[in-house]
Amino acid sequence: MTTVAWITARGLFGRRRFLLLFPLPLLVVGLAVLARWAGVAASEWVPPVIVGLGLAVMLPVTALIVGTGVLGSEIDDGTLLHILTKPLPRWQIILPKLAVAAGVTALTVAVPLYVSGVLAQGVRFGLALAVASALGALTYVAIFLVLSLVTRRPVLLGLVYVLIWEGLLSSLLSSTGVLSVQQYVLTVADRVAPTSLLTPTVSLPVALALSVVLTVGGTVLAIDRLRSFSAAGETS
Amino acid sequence: MTNVELSGVSRWYGNVVAVNNVTMSLGPGVTGLLGPNGAGKTTLLHMMAGFLAPSRGTVTLDGEPTWRNPAVYRRLGLVTEREAAYDFLTAYEFVLASARLHRLPQPEAAARRVLDLVELTSAEDRRIGTYSKGMRQRARVAAALVHDPEVLLLDEPFNGMDPRQRMHMMDLLHSLGDAGRTILFSSHILEEVEQVSGTVQVIVSGRLAASGDFRTIRRLMTNRPHVFAIRSTDDRRLAVALMAEPSVNGVELDRDGLTVRAGDYGSFTRALPKIALASGIRVRRLLPSDESLESVFSYLVEA
Numbered sequence: 001m002t003t004v005a006w007i008t009a010r011g012l013f014g015r016r017r018f019l020l021l022f023p024l025p026l027l028v029v030g031l032a033v034l035a036r037w038a039g040v041a042a043s044e045w046v047p048p049v050i051v052g053l054g055l056a057v058m059l060p061v062t063a064l065i066v067g068t069g070v071l072g073s074e075i076d077d078g079t080l081l082h083i084l085t086k087p088l089p090r091w092q093i094i095l096p097k098l099a100v101a102a103g104v105t106a107l108t109v110a111v112p113l114y115v116s117g118v119l120a121q122g123v124r125f126g127l128a129l130a131v132a133s134a135l136g137a138l139t140y141v142a143i144f145l146v147l148s149l150v151t152r153r154p155v156l157l158g159l160v161y162v163l164i165w166e167g168l169l170s171s172l173l174s175s176t177g178v179l180s181v182q183q184y185v186l187t188v189a190d191r192v193a194p195t196s197l198l199t200p201t202v203s204l205p206v207a208l209a210l211s212v213v214l215t216v217g218g219t220v221l222a223i224d225r226l227r228s229f230s231a232a233g234e235t236s
Numbered sequence: 237m238t239n240v241e242l243s244g245v246s247r248w249y250g251n252v253v254a255v256n257n258v259t260m261s262l263g264p265g266v267t268g269l270l271g272p273n274g275a276g277k278t279t280l281l282h283m284m285a286g287f288l289a290p291s292r293g294t295v296t297l298d299g300e301p302t303w304r305n306p307a308v309y310r311r312l313g314l315v316t317e318r319e320a321a322y323d324f325l326t327a328y329e330f331v332l333a334s335a336r337l338h339r340l341p342q343p344e345a346a347a348r349r350v351l352d353l354v355e356l357t358s359a360e361d362r363r364i365g366t367y368s369k370g371m372r373q374r375a376r377v378a379a380a381l382v383h384d385p386e387v388l389l390l391d392e393p394f395n396g397m398d399p400r401q402r403m404h405m406m407d408l409l410h411s412l413g414d415a416g417r418t419i420l421f422s423s424h425i426l427e428e429v430e431q432v433s434g435t436v437q438v439i440v441s442g443r444l445a446a447s448g449d450f451r452t453i454r455r456l457m458t459n460r461p462h463v464f465a466i467r468s469t470d471d472r473r474l475a476v477a478l479m480a481e482p483s484v485n486g487v488e489l490d491r492d493g494l495t496v497r498a499g500d501y502g503s504f505t506r507a508l509p510k511i512a513l514a515s516g517i518r519v520r521r522l523l524p525s526d527e528s529l530e531s532v533f534s535y536l537v538e539a
Contacts, residue, residue, distance in 0.1 A: 003336040007322065014324030078320030081287070082330075082379060086337040087310045227304050231287035231316070 004083060005096035008070050012104060015073060020065050021104075024058040025112035032116035042120045046197045050120065050129065054113050055185055059133050060140055060162040063105045067144030068154045070101045071222075075148060081231060090226040094145070098219060101141040106134035121195060128193035136185035139211045142218035143181070149225040170201075177201040184211050238298055238311060238386040238418050239263050240284055245293035247279050254279040256442040257293070262387075262420055266413035268429035268450070269422040271439035277422040278317060280439065281391050284420070285314040297387065310338070313380035317391035319372055323365030327356055327375040330364060334379040350378040355404060369396030377405070381412075388412065390421040394428050406432045430454070461485060462501045467493035467521040468512065477515045481507050493521070 012018060028049060035045035074080035083093055110130040117126030143161070147154035169176045170183070177183040184207035186200040200207075240262040247255040255276045271277050282288040283295050286302035286309075295302050302308050322330055331351055335343035351360050354374040359367070364375055373396065380388060390409075394402050409432055413419045423429050429436055429450065436453055438446040446453050468474045471494050475487045478496060483503040488495040498504035512519050 003333050007325075007333055010324055011322065014322075078316065078318040079322055081314070081316055081320070082322070082334065083337065084287070084306075085285070085309050085312075085314050085380070086334070087306050087308075088337060089306065227306075228289070229287065230289070231282045231285075 001092050001096045004088075004093055005100050007083065008097050008100045009104075011074065011079075012066065012069055012100065015069065017065060017069060017073075021062055021108050024053075024061060025108060028054045028058055028112045029115050032119045036119045043197060046120050050113065050116055051186070051198065054109070054116065054129075055133065055136075056167065056182055058112070059105075059109045059136055059185065060158075060166070060182070062108050063101075063137055063140030064144050064155060064158040064162065066101045066105045066108075067141040068148050068158065070097045071145055072148035072154045078231075080229075084226075084229060091223045094219060094223045094226060098138075098142060098145055098222075101145065102134075102138040105137035105141055109133045109137060121193075121197065124193045125195060125197075128189040128191075131192055132185045132189035135188055135211060136181050139181050139184065139215050142215040142222075146218040146222040146225065149222055149229070174201050178206065178210070181211070181214070183207065240387060240418060240420070241294075241296045241299075242280075242284070243294050243296075245280075245283060245290045245295055247276075247283060247288065247291050254442050255283070255290075258439070258442075258444045259293075260437055260444060260447060262418055264413070264416045264418050265435060266409050266419045266421070266433040268433040268436045269420055269439060270426065270429045270436050271422075271424060271445075273424050275424075275439045276442040277424075277439055278391055279442075281314075281389050281420070281422060285312065285389050287314075310383065311386045313383070313385035313388045315373075315376050315380045315388070315390040315393055317395070319369065319376075319396075321364045321372050321376055324363065326361050326363055327351060327367075327371075327378070328360040330375060331360075331378045331382055335382045338383040340383060346382050346384075347378075350381045353381065353408065354378045370398055370401040373397060374401070374405075377408075385417070387418040388420070390419070392423060393421050394423065394425070402428075460501075462498050462504065463525045464496045464498065464504070465493060465521070465523040465525045466496055466508075466519060469518045469520065470515075473515060474512065474517050474519075477511050477517075478508075481511060483507055495525070 031045070031049045031053070035049065071080070110133050113129040113133050114126040117129040144154060144158050147157050151157055165176060166180045166182045170180050183200060183202045186198050187202050187204055187207040190198045190200050191204050242258055242260045245255060245258045246253065258280065269277050269280065279288065283290050284302060286305060289303045297308050297312060300308060302312070325333070328347060328351065332343055332347040335346045340346045348357075351357050354377055356371065356374050356378060359371060364372060367375065373393065377390070377393070393405060397405060409419050409421065421432070434450055435448065436446075436450045437444060438453065446456070466474070471489060475489050475494055478484050478487050481504070483498050483500050484496060485499050486497040508519065508522070
């Protein structure tokens, strides 16, 4: 398992798309520092910067880049076969990859969210954002990992989910929030540090239960799909 | 002793049949899987390696199915046609990772052994991304051999290799075959197969066209009917003379000259100069008109 995790991490950091992870966190922290320095009231800048940019864009986009990167890239370039031609039960391939992806995503988003949370309302709010986004990272990554195995266009499908379902539809229909990871993150953060700055639409039990269902379900499906992985030849 | 058995194996993609009712048995030694591009060689290899489910029939390794059965990789190694390797690792790291994933008791020693076997020791600490095609191929072969598998499948292993590397790879496959391993490699080049393996499986348009000893198949290929295009100083008179020759099956005369169908390559090419000389006709052009590998293959399908 550690060897799979090691190769996965080397592959993630060795590819150029890793650099895509940096601009959004820098932007979030930069805007938070700027707002604080300019003396803008927290209720004015927290919804657009922390919720609108941090939780609604930075978290899912980072999870998408990393989640499809740990498996999708290896499927695309064919290197996955090197790991698959080993006598490993397939869960021993999926779990380390999931762990690396969730860890990298959580670290990438939790740090800037913690910093901007502290700037907005203090340490407790910062911690609440960090914990909630780490949980969200795991759920998102599990979804995007299985997308890499069920479709040839995981990035496109992932973007559709994030932008259309979570972004557009949830602002029009509040009922779509039940199947929106972003709403779970808001619920958990609001529970850890109750604040008027966040307005979650889902109850805590629902948020936690669906996070578990999506994470476990995605992982189990990914393991099963990997068992039936079919190689595509360049010539048939 | 390990056998790979294919029994009535077909694979189709929608309406396209890639492999059609193939039954074959591979035992120890080196076997060449020969066929033109697009014949279904890669599909067949992927099914043997457990990376594609047969639409019909069974693929087994000593009785165990290869599909959805990762345990077979304890005894099977695969070198794919795609050049993919982890460019960001050195060859040593890459092969060592393979050894670790196989849970070998001494992964470092196993990695050194196979890197030495493929003669990559001097470059083992360079990143694979900096390698030439042939070197990448050898790194991939080393990774596939690190657990000393009983069965090794290679898809077009000689592609992109220079003659020296090719020789070395051929020697390597020979010695593995002599040591009792079951080696199967695919190729679309007749000479490659001729040099490496005594046994050959010829696949054309998804069907097994011929199978067995290479020399027998080679003879079948040379003794098949040949078509020649001939131009001479007097085509009509030459046609008459040729019809008397037993090795000639038919002659056609048109504006471009003669089209001759000969039953046997050797006797016809020996007889033609004698006939021309005896009749006082000068042959201006003699072209074998169906010498492409595809026509050889399609003849085998019909034979």
